[in-house]
Amino acid sequence: MERAKENSFIYADPRKCLGCKNCELACAIAHADCDLQTAVTQGLQLQPRNSVVQVDDMVMPMQCRQCEDAPCALACPIGAIYQEDGLVKINEKNCVGCKVCVMVCPFGAITIRADKKEGGNSRTKKAKARKCDLCYSRIKDNKEKSCACIEACPTKAIMLIDLESYRNKLFKTRAKELAEAHTHK
Amino acid sequence: MSNKNSVDPSVDQLLSIASKEGIETVWDRFEAMKPQCGFGELGICCRICWKGPCRIDPFGNGPQRGVCGADAHTIAARNLIRMLAAGAAAHSEHGRHVALTLLEVGEGHALAYQIKDEQKLKSIAEKLNLAPAGKDIKQVAKEVALASLEDFSRQKSSIPCNWAKETMTAERVDKLIDLGVMPHNIDAVVTQIMGRTHVGCDADAVNVLLGGLKGALADYTGMYLSTELSDVLFGTPEPVVTTANLGVLKEDAVNIAVHGHNPVLSEIVCDVALKMNEEAKKAGAKEGINIVGICCTGNEVMMRRGIPLATNYLSQELAIITGAVDAMVVDVQCIMPSLTGLAECFHTEVITTMQENKITGATHIEFHEDSAFDSAKKIVELAIDAFKRRDNAKVNIPDSKQTAIAGFSAEAIMAALSKVNAKDPLKPLIDNIVNGNIQGIALFAGCNNPQTIQDHNFMTIAKELAKNNVLMLATGCGAGAFAKNGLMTQEATEAYAGDSLKAVLTTIGKAAGLNGPLPLVLHMGSCVDNTRAVKVAVAIANKLGVDLDKLPLVASAPEAMAEKAVAIGTWAVALGLPTHIGIVPQIMGSSVVAEFLTEKAKDLLGGYFIVETDPKKAADKLFNAIKERRKGLGI
Numbered sequence: 001m002e003r004a005k006e007n008s009f010i011y012a013d014p015r016k017c018l019g020c021k022n023c024e025l026a027c028a029i030a031h032a033d034c035d036l037q038t039a040v041t042q043g044l045q046l047q048p049r050n051s052v053v054q055v056d057d058m059v060m061p062m063q064c065r066q067c068e069d070a071p072c073a074l075a076c077p078i079g080a081i082y083q084e085d086g087l088v089k090i091n092e093k094n095c096v097g098c099k100v101c102v103m104v105c106p107f108g109a110i111t112i113r114a115d116k117k118e119g120g121n122s123r124t125k126k127a128k129a130r131k132c133d134l135c136y137s138r139i140k141d142n143k144e145k146s147c148a149c150i151e152a153c154p155t156k157a158i159m160l161i162d163l164e165s166y167r168n169k170l171f172k173t174r175a176k177e178l179a180e181a182h183t184h185k
Numbered sequence: 186m187s188n189k190n191s192v193d194p195s196v197d198q199l200l201s202i203a204s205k206e207g208i209e210t211v212w213d214r215f216e217a218m219k220p221q222c223g224f225g226e227l228g229i230c231c232r233i234c235w236k237g238p239c240r241i242d243p244f245g246n247g248p249q250r251g252v253c254g255a256d257a258h259t260i261a262a263r264n265l266i267r268m269l270a271a272g273a274a275a276h277s278e279h280g281r282h283v284a285l286t287l288l289e290v291g292e293g294h295a296l297a298y299q300i301k302d303e304q305k306l307k308s309i310a311e312k313l314n315l316a317p318a319g320k321d322i323k324q325v326a327k328e329v330a331l332a333s334l335e336d337f338s339r340q341k342s343s344i345p346c347n348w349a350k351e352t353m354t355a356e357r358v359d360k361l362i363d364l365g366v367m368p369h370n371i372d373a374v375v376t377q378i379m380g381r382t383h384v385g386c387d388a389d390a391v392n393v394l395l396g397g398l399k400g401a402l403a404d405y406t407g408m409y410l411s412t413e414l415s416d417v418l419f420g421t422p423e424p425v426v427t428t429a430n431l432g433v434l435k436e437d438a439v440n441i442a443v444h445g446h447n448p449v450l451s452e453i454v455c456d457v458a459l460k461m462n463e464e465a466k467k468a469g470a471k472e473g474i475n476i477v478g479i480c481c482t483g484n485e486v487m488m489r490r491g492i493p494l495a496t497n498y499l500s501q502e503l504a505i506i507t508g509a510v511d512a513m514v515v516d517v518q519c520i521m522p523s524l525t526g527l528a529e530c531f532h533t534e535v536i537t538t539m540q541e542n543k544i545t546g547a548t549h550i551e552f553h554e555d556s557a558f559d560s561a562k563k564i565v566e567l568a569i570d571a572f573k574r575r576d577n578a579k580v581n582i583p584d585s586k587q588t589a590i591a592g593f594s595a596e597a598i599m600a601a602l603s604k605v606n607a608k609d610p611l612k613p614l615i616d617n618i619v620n621g622n623i624q625g626i627a628l629f630a631g632c633n634n635p636q637t638i639q640d641h642n643f644m645t646i647a648k649e650l651a652k653n654n655v656l657m658l659a660t661g662c663g664a665g666a667f668a669k670n671g672l673m674t675q676e677a678t679e680a681y682a683g684d685s686l687k688a689v690l691t692t693i694g695k696a697a698g699l700n701g702p703l704p705l706v707l708h709m710g711s712c713v714d715n716t717r718a719v720k721v722a723v724a725i726a727n728k729l730g731v732d733l734d735k736l737p738l739v740a741s742a743p744e745a746m747a748e749k750a751v752a753i754g755t756w757a758v759a760l761g762l763p764t765h766i767g768i769v770p771q772i773m774g775s776s777v778v779a780e781f782l783t784e785k786a787k788d789l790l791g792g793y794f795i796v797e798t799d800p801k802k803a804a805d806k807l808f809n810a811i812k813e814r815r816k817g818l819g820i
């Protein structure tokens with residue numbers, strides 16, 4: 001049987017991040033099915049699933065790390081959070097907005113927000129748990145596209161990490177260095 | 186690659202050479218620049234103090250005010266009017282240069298220059314109430330120059346600029362004075378914009394925008410005097426048949442491209458080059474010297490001398506990639522800083538000429554009016570030297586070359602109309618507008634922009650409006666687009682004009698001795714010459730006794746880019762014209778600014794902006810605006 005692969009995840013290099021927040025704009029737009037000008041003209045209150053955070057003199061976007069043993073999935077009382085297709089998914093239809101996932105997420109990567117267009121009423125605010133879905137629906141239909149935040153980053157600080165190839169690259173680089181050191185080249 | 190970057194066939198041809206040789210052009214840089222910053226795109230990034238940079242979250246999650254407290258509306262409005270100020274400054278510096286040159290001529294200096302159109306000088310003097318009758322022509326020149334320079338120096342803010350007040354309808358002048366947006370001094374208004382947008386000053390977005398309107402009208406003033414005084418010094422354009430597109434370069438000639446905007450330099454280069462033809466032949470150029478134009482300097486010399494237009498803004502780099510341009514002489518505005526790097530791959534001399542406009546890597550030959558001939562001679566000599574170094578293996582001149590009928594100054598249009606009705610030249614035009622043979626008039630202006638396929642918006646909208654019998658005028662890189670792509674021909678009129686428009690253009694064209702119709706689009710000059718169209722419009726308005734905002738007139742800058750275009754579009758709105766822009770302006774992050782420009786301006790001024798990136802839809806919207814105006818007039 002084939003071994004299950006680790007989930008890929010978004011990684012940002014704080015040394016390259018300028019804090020411009022274009023990844024936030026791109027993320028919000030990517031999940032709204034419209035372009036920036038239209039969204040702003042129509043006054044849509046879109047919600048990005050990432051957040052550019054500054055701590056001291058370091059700045060970088062934070063988003064879901066697609067944990068392998070995800071606390072959010074374990075904690076969700078509805079069972080609306082689950083592993084599928086190499087990422088942690090939220091079934092927004094079933095979510096009741098109880099915020100347990102927000103509390104247990106070690107990265108603060110989950111928000112509970114309503115899409116303005118869904119519109120609440122006095123009985124429900126229609127808010128759902130939302131987080132980075134690696135642009136699953138965007139990429140599914142168009143293999144040429146990568147995640148919106150990656151495409152939007154002007155300094156290429158954001159990457160989609162495939163753990164296996166990432167480790168392989170590390171192995172090879174370090175192995176080469178070690179081998180050279182041992183053979184006194 | 187075809188049709189992706191431009192509808193101009195020579196572009197694809199030369200870009201394939203560029204990509205093979207690894208030469209980078211504007212289109213490569215545009216791709217590399219993507220994605221462009223969303224905050225900048227929406228106009229809600231503020232960089233006017235060092236507490237920032239600040240940006241407003243357009244979706245309401247993050248900050249809604251900058252560190253100082255400015256909201257999206259204040260920020261977008263301030264950013265916009267600073268662009269307007271820069272546009273006004275660019276045009277008006279050009280105007281000042283021409284006015285100072287005229288003053289030199291009036292005082293008997295600057296021997297390279299003369300008064301080429303005395304009649305026009307006198308009529309300007311009349312317009313400015315300077316009573317020219319009986320005065321020596323140099324005295325008149327001096328007085329006109331000084332009256333024009335007064336528009337840069339008047340301190341009493343209750344007295345409007347001469348060139349603004351005397352060139353609009355009386356009703357419009359009153360309206361603009363009432364709104365407090367009539368400029369009294371071009372320099373002061375530009376300075377005021379910079380001052381009121383400093384941190385902690387004008388924060389009411391609408392008031393900021395009114396300041397911008399004043400800046401746009403200062404731009405109008407500077408442009409108007411620039412065009413009119415250039416006509417005095419270099420001649421008022423008359424219809425001329427010439428050619429356009431990169432096929433105008435000649436393999437066996439020393440090709441000198443004049444590029445930029447200011448005719449004060451290029452006119453003298455043309456004069457001197459004519460005299461140095463033999464030297465070019467001696468250097469091996471069988472056909473001597475071939476001067477071609479790029480951008481609006483190109484339009485200036487095309488209008489007055491019938492010099493062929495090589496290309497417009499976006500494809501300026503391709504002129505060098507032909508390997509056949511020996512010297513590119515540049516003055517001011519819209520000159521890509523990339524040119525000198527490109528020229529390193531070829532033999533081309535890029536020559537800068539203005540003290541305040543240098544490019545690293547260019548040869549600088551500073552140009553002054555009093556030694557104009559000497560500088561021009563040095564420039565032509567450099568071109569001939571460069572020709573000797575030309576590598577023929579690298580020469581790739583595209584075949585594309587179109588006939589272009591240019592030279593339609595307001596005076597030339599009136600002259601053509603007077604051939605139909607000598608006593609009342611405007612009558613045939615007005616009659617045909619009233620009876621609907623001509624549905625309205627559209628002025629195309631503005632730039633190229635890689636955000637859209639080069640020239641595509643111009644061509645698409647013009648063909649649609651032609652079908653609907655709209656008379657079309659063009660300036661700047663819009664005019665360049667039509668010239669390069671064959672819409673300034675009689676054949677285009679035959680092919681695209683609606684029946685009634687075709688009939689009118691044919692009657693006037695035949696009467697004017699063109700042996701056929703006028704071209705489909707009338708070339709009115711460079712971008713600084715948009716006021717030529719205003720001159721015609723004001724004449725029509727005065728004749729009908731209505732203000733400009735009642736006439737079926739529209740303007741379109743479908744591929745706008747420069748701050749100058751922002752200023753031109755805004756004064757077109759201030760004069761009462763529905764004005765289309767085909768590029769989304771960097772203001773949409775503020776609903777107040779967007780609403781003011783596209784809706785509220787209509788109540789205030791009659792003119793308003795129409796933002797539409799789809800050229801077919803834009804043509805519909807422009808035609809609807811024309812129909813609305815016709816309905817208003819009851820015609």
